[in-house]
Amino acid sequence: MESSLARKSDWELTAPAFERLLGLLDADRERAGEKYELARRRLLAFFEARGSESPADHADETINRAARKIAEGERVEDINKYLYGVARLLLLELGRAREKLPLPLDSVAPPGAPAAGEREEEERERAESERRFECFEDCLGKLAPDSRDFILSYYKEEKGEKIRGRKRQAGDLGVSLNALRLRASRIRSALERCMGECAGGGAAEK
Amino acid sequence: MESETDRDEQFTRYLLGDLPEEECARLEELYFDDDEAFESLLAARDELADLHARGELKGRRRERFEEHFLSTGPRRQRAREAKELVEFSTKAAAAEGENLAAGTRAAGSPWWASLPAALGRRSPALRYALAALLLCAALGGAWLLFKRGGDARPERAGGTPPATPDAVARRPADEETRPRPDGGQDEGAADAPAPPSASPTPGHTRAPETASNRRATPTSSSAPPTAGVASILLSPVLTRGGAGPSNTLLLRPETTTARLRLSFKGGGDYRRYVAVLRTIEGEQVWRGAATAAGAAGPGKTAVADIPARVFRKQDHTATLYGVTAAGETQEVGEYFFRVSRDQNQ
Numbered sequence: 001m002e003s004s005l006a007r008k009s010d011w012e013l014t015a016p017a018f019e020r021l022l023g024l025l026d027a028d029r030e031r032a033g034e035k036y037e038l039a040r041r042r043l044l045a046f047f048e049a050r051g052s053e054s055p056a057d058h059a060d061e062t063i064n065r066a067a068r069k070i071a072e073g074e075r076v077e078d079i080n081k082y083l084y085g086v087a088r089l090l091l092l093e094l095g096r097a098r099e100k101l102p103l104p105l106d107s108v109a110p111p112g113a114p115a116a117g118e119r120e121e122e123e124r125e126r127a128e129s130e131r132r133f134e135c136f137e138d139c140l141g142k143l144a145p146d147s148r149d150f151i152l153s154y155y156k157e158e159k160g161e162k163i164r165g166r167k168r169q170a171g172d173l174g175v176s177l178n179a180l181r182l183r184a185s186r187i188r189s190a191l192e193r194c195m196g197e198c199a200g201g202g203a204a205e206k
Numbered sequence: 207m208e209s210e211t212d213r214d215e216q217f218t219r220y221l222l223g224d225l226p227e228e229e230c231a232r233l234e235e236l237y238f239d240d241d242e243a244f245e246s247l248l249a250a251r252d253e254l255a256d257l258h259a260r261g262e263l264k265g266r267r268r269e270r271f272e273e274h275f276l277s278t279g280p281r282r283q284r285a286r287e288a289k290e291l292v293e294f295s296t297k298a299a300a301a302e303g304e305n306l307a308a309g310t311r312a313a314g315s316p317w318w319a320s321l322p323a324a325l326g327r328r329s330p331a332l333r334y335a336l337a338a339l340l341l342c343a344a345l346g347g348a349w350l351l352f353k354r355g356g357d358a359r360p361e362r363a364g365g366t367p368p369a370t371p372d373a374v375a376r377r378p379a380d381e382e383t384r385p386r387p388d389g390g391q392d393e394g395a396a397d398a399p400a401p402p403s404a405s406p407t408p409g410h411t412r413a414p415e416t417a418s419n420r421r422a423t424p425t426s427s428s429a430p431p432t433a434g435v436a437s438i439l440l441s442p443v444l445t446r447g448g449a450g451p452s453n454t455l456l457l458r459p460e461t462t463t464a465r466l467r468l469s470f471k472g473g474g475d476y477r478r479y480v481a482v483l484r485t486i487e488g489e490q491v492w493r494g495a496a497t498a499a500g501a502a503g504p505g506k507t508a509v510a511d512i513p514a515r516v517f518r519k520q521d522h523t524a525t526l527y528g529v530t531a532a533g534e535t536q537e538v539g540e541y542f543f544r545v546s547r548d549q550n551q
Contacts, residue, residue, distance in 0.1 A: 157296040
């Protein structure tokens with residue numbers, strides 16, 4: 001719903017415009033593709049952090065607008081800074097559109113609300129969870145063995161505060177806690193992308 | 207120059223909506239320009255969601271997470287996925303442990319005893335098919351060789367049980383439901399949010415775990431005192447890791463009311479008490495009065511009766527607030543517990 005609040009451009013991304021955008025990211029086609037993915041992930045993170053209900057739509061709209069401007073002859077020195085500028089403008093538009101809406105109703109269900117279909121819903125959730133776990137296992141299997149062991153050790157539940165376990169893990173690997181955190185985040189990103197492809201995608205795109 | 211730690215702290219505050227606009231813009235410029243800074247932002251976001259999923263986010267951080275971070279759909283989804291990652295990793299690690307144990311037990315055993323581990327990284331469908339084939343062969347062989355009726359499963363027939371995939375698949379469930387002398391369960395089984403019922407072998411594709419096969423009998427603290435009422439005595443806990451079997455509330459089909467008995471240290475002069483029930487993701491599902499009951503040891507107990515139908519998820523937190531004569535609300539205690547539904551009674 002929110003994506004329709006901002007004025008969506010009626011312009012469609014053309015192949016030449018996209019090529020020009022890629023050219024600004026890197027002269028090498030393959031590296032440009034990688035940088036494009038990274039730029040899109042930045043936009044997703046930005047819109048998610050700023051409270052967007054449709055980060056993917058807004059990231060794509062930002063890219064479309066930037067590509068259009070570039071195709072129309074806009075001179076861009078730094079494409080990442082430029083994308084950020086376009087994203088901020090879109091965010092302002094979204095904010096203005098949101099201000100015109102009435103306040104949402106309280107999302108808390110009243111205590112007396114009927115529990116129709118509760119069992120079916122639980123069953124469905126359980127089956128979905130089973131399916132996602134199978135995807136998780138398949139995706140784990142695609143990781144390098146050391147990454148796989150690392151991520152299981154990093155995220156599995158254990159007695160006591162996890163932070164202590166992670167300090168121990170960092171000590172065992174001879175790295176700082178921050179390096180441990182970054183490594184976990186990188187592997188987790190790969191795992192989530194694989195999960196998204198396997199299970200039809202959670203909302204948490206990275 | 208900003209240190210790595212300061213920057214990470216700023217990213218955390220940014221994600222919690224705790225920074226002024228100029229500072230937000232500065233950080234955004236930074237992570238749009240610098241790959242390492244962007245990685246730090248993602249790591250900070252993962253860590254926040256992870257700490258919340260484990261119940262290890264405290265104080266103002268937790269408040270901000272629940273007020274701000276969980277205020278949008280995509281971020282709530284991220285929080286759900288963080289919780290799922292902990293559950294799945296725990297489950298998979300437990301299954302790995304089983305594999306390892308099976309491998310150790312199978313030392314010197316026939317070649318097929320090591321199959322569960324060998325199949326561990328195949329697709330679930332392939333594992334299931336291969337293991338089913340093996341099971342059929344094992345059962346058929348046993349039948350042809352011994353021509354005995356009744357239970358043809360080799361490990362039940364006495365003697366040393368060979369580690370067939372079937373045996374490995376069944377073992378965790380057997381162990382989980384094995385009662386302890388005190389009526390509780392093995393701590394290892396209770397420690398994991400989703401007990402290691404999913405083995406690395408065909409167990410993954412069998413019927414989903416149910417409340418009845420996970421927990422055969424209610425724990426003493428959740429035995430219903432009257433028909434339709436399930437009661438549980440909770441002590442304030444700070445981490446999910448502290449949730450053992452006695453923190454599981456069993457809801458039977460006939461249960462209409464869940465009675466939470468929340469113990470807390472006396473001392474505060476409160477006129478009344480209010481309990482708030484939330485899912486582990488922080489969504490408030492119920493709020494109502496709690497009645498102070500008789501003293502329990504050195505402390506007190508407040509009782510909140512909650513309609514059973516509001517429990518739609520497995521993991522919950524309850525927060526008890528005291529209201530002073532001046533009308534000020536103070537947090538008295540926070541409690542973590544798990545809900546198990548028994549549908550086969």
